[in-house]
Amino acid sequence: MAKTEKVQQRSRGSYVFSSLGNLEELELSTMKEIGDMITDAQPFILFSGGRDSVVALDLAKKVVANSERNDLIAIHADTTIGLSENLSYVRSTCNLLSVKLEVVKPDLDFFELSKRKGFPRHNARWCCYQLKVDPIRKYLHKVGGEKIILDGIRAEESRQRTKMSQYSWHKRFACCVFHPIFYWRRTDVLEYLKRHNLPENPLYSKGFKRATECWCGVFKSVEEFRLLLRGYPEFFEKLVNLEASMRNGGSFLFKQGKKVYLRDLKEEEKTLECS
Numbered sequence: 001m002a003k004t005e006k007v008q009q010r011s012r013g014s015y016v017f018s019s020l021g022n023l024e025e026l027e028l029s030t031m032k033e034i035g036d037m038i039t040d041a042q043p044f045i046l047f048s049g050g051r052d053s054v055v056a057l058d059l060a061k062k063v064v065a066n067s068e069r070n071d072l073i074a075i076h077a078d079t080t081i082g083l084s085e086n087l088s089y090v091r092s093t094c095n096l097l098s099v100k101l102e103v104v105k106p107d108l109d110f111f112e113l114s115k116r117k118g119f120p121r122h123n124a125r126w127c128c129y130q131l132k133v134d135p136i137r138k139y140l141h142k143v144g145g146e147k148i149i150l151d152g153i154r155a156e157e158s159r160q161r162t163k164m165s166q167y168s169w170h171k172r173f174a175c176c177v178f179h180p181i182f183y184w185r186r187t188d189v190l191e192y193l194k195r196h197n198l199p200e201n202p203l204y205s206k207g208f209k210r211a212t213e214c215w216c217g218v219f220k221s222v223e224e225f226r227l228l229l230r231g232y233p234e235f236f237e238k239l240v241n242l243e244a245s246m247r248n249g250g251s252f253l254f255k256q257g258k259k260v261y262l263r264d265l266k267e268e269e270k271t272l273e274c275s
């Protein structure tokens, strides 16, 4: 049976997630799958800086090193609306694991694009393509030969993700994408990080539930923005200034059908400090 078929069959079946008891087995079988997938192609791994992506990166690195190859390249999308601490973590982790890193950027930054297109919304997520997909696509386009993309996507993360396939063809990247830790549980990821002593993104210790490369308001809660204001006031101020410069008076956030202005969050925080 072709490897594509094998993976697709597994993806369609009922989800049998891993359990912590057999992490070692899970690790070995995942590495075997990565090895099978990358045999005839150069592997690239999307590395956002989150916990899942560092586990996938470490596993891929081990597979490549075991087969005496040295062609793994990590790709990080600098969305231009991420915290510099995240990018520093991405750089230092790739250094530590001796994985070559390519940082790709959009031609126009989030600030300029928002002024032209308005802030991204759930039903108008222009940013995913402009800030991530397109810069990655352009980079891959320049690389010749057979390629395969790996990443840290897990089915458990959302209902939408459970509907995804573990292995698929990416039209825009013009190559296959494989999610090696698709069936892993969060507990497996945490245990793996601990067992292998992998460095954790400092953003987690600041209270953020997710360490991401994007701070647009589509997927983040108001509470996360309050945390951002307390931890990174200068970065927050840049977003407040952007909000103020929008010609249509748009709010950075839009929650439960209402505009939520970052400048109001800032004022509320000041009131709390004074009371």
Ligand code: SF4
Pocket: 079, 120, 125, 126, 127, 128, 129, 131, 132, 213, 214, 215, 216, 217, 218, 219
């Ligand atoms: S998190 Fe936001 S900025 Fe980033 S790609 Fe998704 S919708 Fe766009």
